[in-house]
Amino acid sequence: MTDDVLFSLPDAPEPAAPATPPRSERTPPAVSAPVPPTGPDLAPPVASAPAPPAPSAEQPPCPVIRLLALADQFTQHNDALARLWPAYGAAHGHTSAEVLVNACTDAVQAIEEQPLPATVAVKEAAIRIKQLAYLTAGSARHLAAAKDLLSAQAPETDQGRGGQHIVRQIELAQELTALGPASALQAATTVALAMNHRSHPGTMTAGRLTPIERSTLNAAARGHLATSWSAGREFAHSQTGTAHIETVLGLEQQGLIAREPASAPPAADGGPAQDRVRLTLRGAMIVAAQLGRGLYTPAPATAAVPASRVIPAPAQAR
Numbered sequence: 001m002t003d004d005v006l007f008s009l010p011d012a013p014e015p016a017a018p019a020t021p022p023r024s025e026r027t028p029p030a031v032s033a034p035v036p037p038t039g040p041d042l043a044p045p046v047a048s049a050p051a052p053p054a055p056s057a058e059q060p061p062c063p064v065i066r067l068l069a070l071a072d073q074f075t076q077h078n079d080a081l082a083r084l085w086p087a088y089g090a091a092h093g094h095t096s097a098e099v100l101v102n103a104c105t106d107a108v109q110a111i112e113e114q115p116l117p118a119t120v121a122v123k124e125a126a127i128r129i130k131q132l133a134y135l136t137a138g139s140a141r142h143l144a145a146a147k148d149l150l151s152a153q154a155p156e157t158d159q160g161r162g163g164q165h166i167v168r169q170i171e172l173a174q175e176l177t178a179l180g181p182a183s184a185l186q187a188a189t190t191v192a193l194a195m196n197h198r199s200h201p202g203t204m205t206a207g208r209l210t211p212i213e214r215s216t217l218n219a220a221a222r223g224h225l226a227t228s229w230s231a232g233r234e235f236a237h238s239q240t241g242t243a244h245i246e247t248v249l250g251l252e253q254q255g256l257i258a259r260e261p262a263s264a265p266p267a268a269d270g271g272p273a274q275d276r277v278r279l280t281l282r283g284a285m286i287v288a289a290q291l292g293r294g295l296y297t298p299a300p301a302t303a304a305v306p307a308s309r310v311i312p313a314p315a316q317a318r
Helices: 063-083 087-113 120-152 161-177 180-198 211-222 245-253 281-293
Strands: 225-230 233-238 257-264 274-279
Touching: 063 087, 063 161, 063 180, 063 211, 063 257, 063 274, 063 281, 087 120, 087 161, 087 180, 120 161, 120 180, 180 211, 180 281, 211 225, 211 245, 211 257, 211 274, 211 281, 225 245, 225 257, 233 245, 245 257, 274 281
Parallel strands: none
Antiparallel strands: 225 233, 225 274, 257 274
């Protein structure tokens, strides 16, 4: 993982992430499916990652940046549940979910403390994150139940009814947090637009990014972007639309995104893990500025219809 991948907030926990050997950008990884850990020494949950210095205590991160960080945390959590399924979820998933509940609470507090217009949209953004915290707490309970079942079952029942109950608990937990990144980004968009009426949401401008570059950053913020190798070639994959590896490499060279090797689930069952594309701190600040300008949801252009010219009918002779 590159040193500038994403960002750490001052009050965010920093659990140790499993070490991943670096790879060359142009060297395809070995084509072998990852083997989920099964012993008690599973890696701790990955809810945040070390990154460049965040805003100081005197200048806390704005709610938009905090919500983008929350979206990234949900992406990491969901990736770990899917990629190391079901062993990771049953052993450590509930701890990671509890971290996310606290992150949701911090995000709501940041929204409520920001002097924003008391609009219905802003209130709904805070409510949306409160609902997300409630769903995530339910997910943590399912994962805790899976852990209890894992520790209580006998080895001979691993593939029997006990194993089925564990799988079901993890499936329910995954459903409750699956839309976490999208919900956090939607709330970030609402808050950014509200902040833009008062002041700019970030200190950086969007620069001269093309529409496809802006769309690619948006996909990364949603946790929908990953890269992988096939037949000696590298490809980009996005759940929300077409993705181009050339665009990903260009944004990576600009320091706006970074790839975390083998951290995303495979594109197909039995395939190798993908590289998750994540925002860097600089990329997140640019996304915040873009959201404040509404660049991701442009109003459809409508050509002005010229007023029809009415020509009076000639007067009839009497």
